[in-house]
Amino acid sequence: MVPLTLAEHGALAKGLLPAAIWDFFEGGAGTEWTRRANLDAWRHHVLRPRVLVDVSAPDCGTELLGARLTAPFGVAPMAYHRLAHPEGECATARAASEAGVLLIVSIFASRTLEQIAAAAPGAPRWLQLYWLRDREALTMLARRAEQADYRALVLTVDAPKVGRRLRDLRNAFALPADLTAANLDPRLTSSAGHSAAGRSGIEEHSRQQFDPTVSWADLAWLRARTRLPLVLKGVLTAEDARLAVEHGVDALIVSNHGGRQLDGVPPALAVLPEVVDAVPAECPVLVDGGLRHGSDLATALALGARAALVGRPVLWGLAHGGADGARAVLDLLREELLDTMVLAGRPTLAALDRDALAPWPPAAAAPL
Numbered sequence: 001m002v003p004l005t006l007a008e009h010g011a012l013a014k015g016l017l018p019a020a021i022w023d024f025f026e027g028g029a030g031t032e033w034t035r036r037a038n039l040d041a042w043r044h045h046v047l048r049p050r051v052l053v054d055v056s057a058p059d060c061g062t063e064l065l066g067a068r069l070t071a072p073f074g075v076a077p078m079a080y081h082r083l084a085h086p087e088g089e090c091a092t093a094r095a096a097s098e099a100g101v102l103l104i105v106s107i108f109a110s111r112t113l114e115q116i117a118a119a120a121p122g123a124p125r126w127l128q129l130y131w132l133r134d135r136e137a138l139t140m141l142a143r144r145a146e147q148a149d150y151r152a153l154v155l156t157v158d159a160p161k162v163g164r165r166l167r168d169l170r171n172a173f174a175l176p177a178d179l180t181a182a183n184l185d186p187r188l189t190s191s192a193g194h195s196a197a198g199r200s201g202i203e204e205h206s207r208q209q210f211d212p213t214v215s216w217a218d219l220a221w222l223r224a225r226t227r228l229p230l231v232l233k234g235v236l237t238a239e240d241a242r243l244a245v246e247h248g249v250d251a252l253i254v255s256n257h258g259g260r261q262l263d264g265v266p267p268a269l270a271v272l273p274e275v276v277d278a279v280p281a282e283c284p285v286l287v288d289g290g291l292r293h294g295s296d297l298a299t300a301l302a303l304g305a306r307a308a309l310v311g312r313p314v315l316w317g318l319a320h321g322g323a324d325g326a327r328a329v330l331d332l333l334r335e336e337l338l339d340t341m342v343l344a345g346r347p348t349l350a351a352l353d354r355d356a357l358a359p360w361p362p363a364a365a366a367p368l
């Protein structure tokens with residue numbers, strides 16, 4: 001079966017992956033209300049199509065922090081791609097490069113930063129960091145990222161600890177013995193291979209390594225150690241967006257971590273407009289969580305996102321088809337976006353503005 005939707009890519013992957021790995025990829029925190037809300041959020045908007053517009057040459061190409069992209073999206077940072085495919089992040093990097101979209105590599109990548117860069121020379125990629133207790137390790141990662149031509153550092157700020165993921169607890173999820181965080185000292189993450197009482201292996205090693213004391217004042221420390229732009233991932237309020245700009249952050253990713261951290265927070269899409277309105281136009285705002293169709297991407301752009309990120313569907317493609325599978329997912333999203341732009345009579349990204357959307361269901365008319 002050639003998958004015609006991202007959901008069909010998911011079905012293929014689910015049929016192939018061990019259940020505990022599928023659950024690690026798919027699961028959220030707590031009741032998974034936020035994970036489900038991410039998927040539903042798109043349905044609270046409908047497109048307002050315009051007609052009799054020349055749509056013969058739709059164009060969704062864009063530029064993001066100086067990088068040219070064929071479409072305004074990228075691959076969200078996700079740990080351990082080798083759980084999906086033996087080539088891991090090297091395959092994902094080839095897929096993103098061939099599709100012409102951004103790749104954000106996780107600090108918990110299962111291939112080295114240098115291997116990933118060599119798999120797709122010249123392609124736009126950023127490195128995501130968690131704030132580790134070991135600042136020397138952070139400094140080294142920032143340096144290696146610069147040397148291997150990563151174009152920005154993304155600091156994920158929604159994870160002072162890992163959320164309580166019940167699927168992983170029930171499965172006593174731990175990494176296979178041959179799989180490690182390839183860019184960190186193996187002693188830092190060795191506990192990911194064991195689940196401890198009441199904690200998954202992932203929760204165990206992050207509990208030991210994440211620094212929960214970090215605060216706004218610490219950003220200056222990181223800035224002083226890199227010339228790369230700094231992006232914050234995991235901002236969900238206008239207050240924090242304003243603080244980020246005051247602290248010199250170059251871009252924001254509105255995200256609830258795919259519903260994997262604090263269960264009960266709103267879908268990122270719902271708070272995107274308040275964040276966009278809180279920051280100057282020069283500060284690009286990205287969004288992720290639950291994006292499963294090119295028309296979702298159109299909705300995110302119309303609400304003011306400069307680009308969006310897609311997470312789990314890329315792992316689905318990777319799991320069933322390696323680099324080709326991941327590429328098929330990314331190409332499908334771009335084709336669906338272009339289709340949406342043509343059929344909505346909005347063939348440029350500029351035409352995908354707030355006017356392109358209406359709330360759904362429509363607000364009830366006021367009684368006379």
Ligand SMILES: Cc1cc2nc3c(=O)[nH]c(=O)nc-3n(C[C@H](O)[C@H](O)[C@H](O)COP(=O)(O)O)c2cc1C
Pocket residue numbers: 024025026038076077078079106107108128156233255256257258260288289290291309310311312313
């Ligand atoms: C398996 C998996 C691993 C993830 N690992 C990371 C990570 O290492 N760093 C991070 O900032 N976010 C991580 N995320 C969150 C994603 O970057 C992203 O916010 C989320 O997956 C987007 O939602 P979507 O999967 O519904 O598209 C992970 C998500 C998944 C599914």
Ligand SMILES: CC(C)CC(=O)C(=O)O
Pocket residue numbers: 079108162202206257260
């Ligand atoms: C190793 C984990 C902490 C990676 C992550 O952020 C996630 O699984 O959501």
